[in-house]
Amino acid sequence: MEGGVSTMSFEEKLNDWQRRTAAATDKRPERKSEFLNHSDIPIQRLYTSQDSVQSEEDYLQRLGFPGEYPYTRGIQPTMYRTRYWTMRQYAGFGSAEETNTRFRYLLEQGQTGLSTAFDLPTQIGYDADHPMSVGEVGKVGVSISSIVDMDTLLNQIPLDRVSTSMTINAPASVLLAMYLVVAERQGVPWQKVSGTIQNDILKEYVARGTYIFPPKPSMRLITDIFDFCAREVPNWNTISISGYHIREAGSTAVQEVAFTLANAIAYVEAATKAGLQIDNFAPRLSFFFNAHNDFFEEIAKFRAARRMWAKIMKERFGAKNPRSLQLRFHTQTAGSTLTAQQPDNNVVRVTVQAMAAVLGGTQSLHTNSRDEALALPTEASARLALRTQQILAHESGLTDTIDPLGGSYYVEALTDALEAKAWQYIEYIDGLGGAVEAITEGYMQQEIHRAAYDTQQAIERGQQVVVGVNQFTTAREPEPELLRVDPQLGRKQTESLAKLRSERPVEPHRRALAKLKETAEGTGNLMPVVIDAVRAYATIGEICDVLRDVFGEYRPSVF
Numbered sequence: 001m002e003g004g005v006s007t008m009s010f011e012e013k014l015n016d017w018q019r020r021t022a023a024a025t026d027k028r029p030e031r032k033s034e035f036l037n038h039s040d041i042p043i044q045r046l047y048t049s050q051d052s053v054q055s056e057e058d059y060l061q062r063l064g065f066p067g068e069y070p071y072t073r074g075i076q077p078t079m080y081r082t083r084y085w086t087m088r089q090y091a092g093f094g095s096a097e098e099t100n101t102r103f104r105y106l107l108e109q110g111q112t113g114l115s116t117a118f119d120l121p122t123q124i125g126y127d128a129d130h131p132m133s134v135g136e137v138g139k140v141g142v143s144i145s146s147i148v149d150m151d152t153l154l155n156q157i158p159l160d161r162v163s164t165s166m167t168i169n170a171p172a173s174v175l176l177a178m179y180l181v182v183a184e185r186q187g188v189p190w191q192k193v194s195g196t197i198q199n200d201i202l203k204e205y206v207a208r209g210t211y212i213f214p215p216k217p218s219m220r221l222i223t224d225i226f227d228f229c230a231r232e233v234p235n236w237n238t239i240s241i242s243g244y245h246i247r248e249a250g251s252t253a254v255q256e257v258a259f260t261l262a263n264a265i266a267y268v269e270a271a272t273k274a275g276l277q278i279d280n281f282a283p284r285l286s287f288f289f290n291a292h293n294d295f296f297e298e299i300a301k302f303r304a305a306r307r308m309w310a311k312i313m314k315e316r317f318g319a320k321n322p323r324s325l326q327l328r329f330h331t332q333t334a335g336s337t338l339t340a341q342q343p344d345n346n347v348v349r350v351t352v353q354a355m356a357a358v359l360g361g362t363q364s365l366h367t368n369s370r371d372e373a374l375a376l377p378t379e380a381s382a383r384l385a386l387r388t389q390q391i392l393a394h395e396s397g398l399t400d401t402i403d404p405l406g407g408s409y410y411v412e413a414l415t416d417a418l419e420a421k422a423w424q425y426i427e428y429i430d431g432l433g434g435a436v437e438a439i440t441e442g443y444m445q446q447e448i449h450r451a452a453y454d455t456q457q458a459i460e461r462g463q464q465v466v467v468g469v470n471q472f473t474t475a476r477e478p479e480p481e482l483l484r485v486d487p488q489l490g491r492k493q494t495e496s497l498a499k500l501r502s503e504r505p506v507e508p509h510r511r512a513l514a515k516l517k518e519t520a521e522g523t524g525n526l527m528p529v530v531i532d533a534v535r536a537y538a539t540i541g542e543i544c545d546v547l548r549d550v551f552g553e554y555r556p557s558v559f
């Protein structure tokens, strides 16, 4: 020290602080000997400029400006200053009529997009009157067997103004066909229709389970949709490549990003191999991520995923259209973190998770309802979940500047760390021959199971606190009011299907299914023939049965 002015460099001062602090912890130890997040990334005591952006050049390379490559700070130049994310609550139960009522209620309450939950029979391509459907009709979502149900579901919903997401995978082409036929009946041109189908079969094999066909024909169905929509339904998001379910199955945040992007690479490869031009279909690929509990890790995850996708599309696939490089994603708060105990605590969890999604730059958001660990949400709890988003958008100030946590020493360091670890997985999966191979061998499944097991152990040992479950428990609380699905629905749907089958014109129906079979056996695009089958009142079960006959069914190995 000379004249009171320190001559120590920043680094020396920092090292000095580290030494002094470490010495102090000898007397008063920190809560844990090591702070590791769920992805096994060590969390330092302190982050400084040394861990973050190093220079203006480094900033331009790694962060860039919003709306510009590599999109770390967001895909839109103005983000929420121009338009909030779409508030898109996942909803559906019972009959098409009941779900239509819920849809219209949510829109009246200020929701800005729709998202459809289908029941299990619909998701695996069985009609409501199939023996496999008994006991499941309308349970986890709405029951849709034919265009008649779809017409009711979308009654008085203006399809040229409201965008609709449909969580449908193996039979995605059938539900998309139904949606387009309803639009046609409403007089809305397909050019004006917008929405998303999940259509992500690879994660069904890995984590979610509603597959029908083996990988090869499934990839064909998906590629056919990319191709058809690029020409006929240009505003339709043809796939929602989902890390959400991978995370719900117990993966880490790093695995969620890595496996999702590995699956996305497989879809792009399948489509380019089928002769599609990358910049024709890539702008309509979309993503779906989980917003879990670790606030900063989640924000970093979204930012890392965006940067990685931009690099993958530019460097690996040579995409030129900026829209092909932009990772656009929907987020849902983590269902697996909701607890049946003390359900009001879930409102707090959901708020924190939703904040992470917003600070991570999501395009669309579902906030879970407080009672979802117990049943499908009641109207009141669905409204509260929507209000949570509205409060974040309109009251919190989170939306007034772009990427408010950009430049945070910690968030930037964590973004880099997540990215580095996710690339390691992607390289490993490339080495196995890609995502389809990795899934067939059970690699992703085993990695997820290992992470899920570790979490469960940590919770059971009390190392990971779940408020109200393994700490801060209370005596039993009163049961909240729950939504119950009409137990008579299966019978009612069976009756209406019998009526449809007896009233529809026989010949067009027969011809449409014969044409579908012929096309499935050949190589033509399946979308136009599925649409014709829907127009001829073929049901989802009938269409999927034709495809089952030609394609066979997927039987998973046990991992």
Ligand SMILES: C[C@H](C(=O)O)C(=O)SCCNC(=O)CCNC(=O)[C@H](O)C(C)(C)COP(=O)(O)OP(=O)(O)OC[C@H]1O[C@@H](n2cnc3c(N)ncnc32)[C@H](O)[C@@H]1OP(=O)(O)O
Pocket (backbone or CB within 6 Å): 076, 077, 078, 079, 080, 081, 082, 083, 086, 088, 090, 113, 114, 115, 117, 163, 165, 167, 195, 196, 198, 208, 235, 237, 240, 244, 245, 286, 287, 288, 328, 329, 330, 332, 363, 364
């Ligand atoms: C758990 C459960 C289960 O397992 O069953 C599930 O799966 S539930 C799964 C539920 N899944 C979902 O709900 C998936 C939802 N996904 C989507 O909505 C989509 O795929 C999405 C993520 C791309 C979001 O699409 P979106 O239409 O809501 O939002 P977008 O961001 O595309 O915005 C709509 C239009 O506004 C434009 N726009 C947006 N923000 C700005 C801005 N700041 N400045 C200028 N323009 C803007 C966009 O470019 C776009 O126009 P243009 O189009 O012209 O560019």
